Amino acid sequence: MARMNRPARMFSPISVLVVVLVGVVSLSGLAVLSAYAPELRKGDDGGVHALSRSSNGFGAIVRLLHLMGRPVVTSRGELSASAEEGLLVLTPALGMSPVTLDRDDHVGPTLIVLPKWRTAPLAKHRGWVTTFGADQSPEVLNVLPEPLRKGTRLVAGKGKRTVRLARPSGEAFGAPVTIETPRTLAGPGWQPVVVDQDGGIVLATRSDSWTYVLADPDYLNTQGLKTLSGARTAVAMLDLIRDDEAPIVFDVTLHGFKRTRSLMRLMLEPPLLGATLVAVAVALLAGAQAFARFGPPLRSRRAVALGKAALADNTAGLIRLARREHRMAPLYARLIQVSAARAIGAPRGLDGPALEEFLDRVSRTIGATHVYSALAERARTASPSDLMGVARDLYNWKQELIRGRQ
Template sequence: MSARTASPFGKRGGAVLALAGIVLFVFTLWAAGNQMDQPQQGGAPALRTGGRGFDGYAAFAQFLGKRGYTVDPLQSEAMAGQPGLLVLTPPHDANLQQMERVIALHRANGPVMVILPKWKSSGVVQRVPDGKYKGTVVEQLDAAVPRWLGWHDELAIDLYPLASKSSKGRWAGLGAAGNLPGIEAVQSAQGDGLVPLVTDTETDRVLAGYLDDGDYPALRDAADYDEPESKPYQRTNRFPLVLVFEPDLLNNWGFAKIESGRLAENMVRLTAGRGERRIIMDQMIEGAVAQPPRKGPSLIKQAFTPPFLAATICLILTALVLFWRALHRFGPPLLAARSIAFGKRALIANAAGLIQRARRLHLLGAPYADAARERLARKLALPARLDPAGTETAIDRALLVRAPGSEPFSIIAARLRAARRPADLVSAARQLHALERTLMR
């Protein structure tokens, strides 16, 4: 009979484990549902969500990568202390204190380019007429000037429509010229200490420029820019700060034209300085006011709503059946029997099975014959000084006296030693066993 062992859990312990499993399952559904709620991003960051919209800068980043620059994302303020050109694309509601810290930290190690926001956009769900989900698109809301009180108040930023559509939003600067993609709202700036880099050819308004707060020979000679060859910076106390007031010069909408690519490369070369091939793109500056999360359907509510309700009911019934079966089992579990039993019979059977599987039966003849010879020598009290041949001869003489006409022991033993087939081995072994019984009576 198999032995029994005590159950590791009682009824109370099993109930506690089942209840804990149910609580953890509900908590998992709740946690997974919260992770599915994605925050709604505002603005037009370079590499964040929305960067591929018309007001994003994914095309700008990819273009720089194709031109041999190394484009890294800015993911922490600590990265602002690394060398290279830092490109910031803050939203309208940017955290000005954070942005100012990042700019001040990086200008001690490299130049900074800030592309000011103009377009306000949001993600909306677009559906086809039959009601099926088609996807998320970016809807243009309006153009607005960023109201950043306390951040370079000496600059006056304005938003104006072009006086005539015949100008087509013509801009020029840094050895390039082209047309803006939209002329209904053009963003520019003016103020003391602002040196123009790109201007509106009709109104001479500054669309992009830099602050004249240091010695920047490459940017100073930008008015006579002809070839894309930058000059090294004369290191003063900080590197230049370039401001792009009209984002349509460098965003995805403006990058549909080849002139924007030429302007972007020339501006990056002049701003970064000679030999600098690293660009750090903004992926950190968030809005000062967090956008409310876009709540998705709760997983717990979905679990009890068709068509998932049927699967939830089946899961609950299965859990109840397993719990009932665990509480009403017939005693503790049985111990498994040993794979190898104790005793001489089991040991002999295992050894025989091993020899048979190894196909070494032909090696058993000689040891069996030698063992029979030694047993008969002890039984007949033969002298120990005899060699094996002499012992077998003495056994043959004793057999001739006790059983005249029997086949001699030496002949049967020789036949057993020479046998190779299993049938020959068994036959010779039986004859040798019968001879032993005859001599030992």
């Protein structure tokens, strides 16, 4: 007899499972990375912000403060409660609109660092810039709010110069710093905080506000921190205008690094993280149940079945639909009674209580488990949950009666 060849499977179940798991993990990773993409950006694009390590960026001062143990934060959104009273450092770029000082999440001092250098990205080195010179035009002040900009002007020096800083009282401040084309601030309403050796205002504040303005960014940016004297002066300047133990917050939302809220982020963060994990667990269990099938596959059947079995199923379905199952028990007990009496050859004239008494007597004689009268009473009082038990006992009683008589 020829051996039947089974059709070859295109993929094994293990291969299909591996492919599905790789797809699920990859899709989940892509979703998580998409939700946190703004925060994963390094920001080292050569801009004038705390994520940039270029010569005109402020990444060096942030790292220096970390190494010195100073509390420093790079803010991508709303400030936390611990940073509300800290020193907020704003580093706008040339051509930006005026910065916003009215913030509900900040009540501490604010330092605005005026932009200075005109730069362009260096193609060969990502994050590096090429400097085209300092912008000394009055448009630099456009980053200041209107109340601070009114009557304010910049005084620019020429060439590279060593600047010695001091407090307005004449006390020396920091260390001598070499600055190229140094700038100072002038105008009515400004109160000097740090001045140079010529009395020019380097760091100033308004008497009616808690806002500070730094005229030259080279005192804080990476270019200014290339010497030990520049690093000491930068840290001393920040410590001067911040409260003790208050954090220094460098805002980078001005440069497009703002943390955005999305539905995916809400699902991956408390308090919705628990619901997300439960949903993932349910999906995994559903997938496992669908992958591992229990039992042989069901064969397809006719839409309209034929034969006695179909007729019995339809009748049972109608009775179940009408919720009349429990009323079928006495009729089934009567049917079993007649069938058992005929099978054991009961006298023809017996009926009703007489037949019931006869069947009970026969049951006791052969040692049956039940007597018919008890089973009939159970059938009359049976609930829907007792139907199968009553029917099984009636059937077993009939079989015992037939075998006993034989």
